[in-house]
Amino acid sequence: MPQNTDALLPIMTGQPVIPVIVLDDAKDAVPLAKALVAGGLPAIEITLRTDAALESIRRVADEVPEALVGAGTILNGTQFDQAVDAGAKFVVSPGLTPELVDAAEGSPVPLLPGAVTSSEIMAALEDGYSLLKFFPAEQAGGAAYLKSLSSPFGGVRFCPTGGVSAKNADEYLALPNVLCVGGSWVAPKDAVTSGDWDRIAALAGEAASLK
Structure with missing residues (x-):
């Protein structure tokens, strides 16, 4: 089944930067989400890199309705289902596998999978996916490499x-x-740890103004 672009496209075009968040403590999830929303970045990707991730997603989904919380670093179908159950409104993966395609099939929650090489992009297109994550961007060749993909893959x-x-x-x-970028700089770890939500809101405001 093709990618749920109707649900995913508004997220990717709604703001220039999607914050990529790693949380060690779920208590920080709600005030962080509120700060990012206040700065103009309501779509937030909380990565499943810590034990606090799913609870963090759940709290934001329940307590910050103005936020659009997503789940990142999803590696398999089980994690996809866990993220959806926690309230994720979109799911992001560094790659794309048949298991993830099966998990996302028919789900109202859209999947943004990763692809870097031409073969990976072609495989994603065969599965009906034309909106993709490019990760790790700088290490894979940066903006120059990504620009070179625009000619052979004009619809991606x-x-x-x-x-x-x-x-x-x-x-x-x-x-x-490129529709948007993902970045962690809008929520520096030291600012999260110290609860400096005003600083994060200010950084989000600067990011939201990028063109």
Whole structure:
């Protein structure tokens, strides 16, 4: 079944930067989400890299209705189902496997899978996926490499993540095949740990103004 682009496209075009969040403590999830929303970044990707991730997603989904919480670093069908059960509104993966395709089939929650090489992109297209994550962006060749993909894969649009920062985000956003970028710089770990939500809201505001 083709990718649920009707649900995913508005998320990718709704803001230039999707915050990529790693949380060690679920108590930080709600105030962090509120700060990001206040800055103009309601779509938030909480990665399943810690034990607190699913509970963090659940709390944001339950307590911050103005946020659009997603789940990242989804590696298999079980994690896809867990994220959806926790309340994730979109799911992000660094790659794409038949198991993930099966898990996403028919789900109202859209999947944004990763692809880097031409073969990976072609395989994704065969499965009906044309909105893709490009990860790890900087390590895989950066904006120059991604630009080179725009000619052979004219119908594919990307969200580059990995090494993207306030310093280079505009290079990616200027590309014709990039809809948005993913980045962790809008929620620095020290700011989350110290509860400096005003700083995070300010960083989100700056990111939301990128073109």
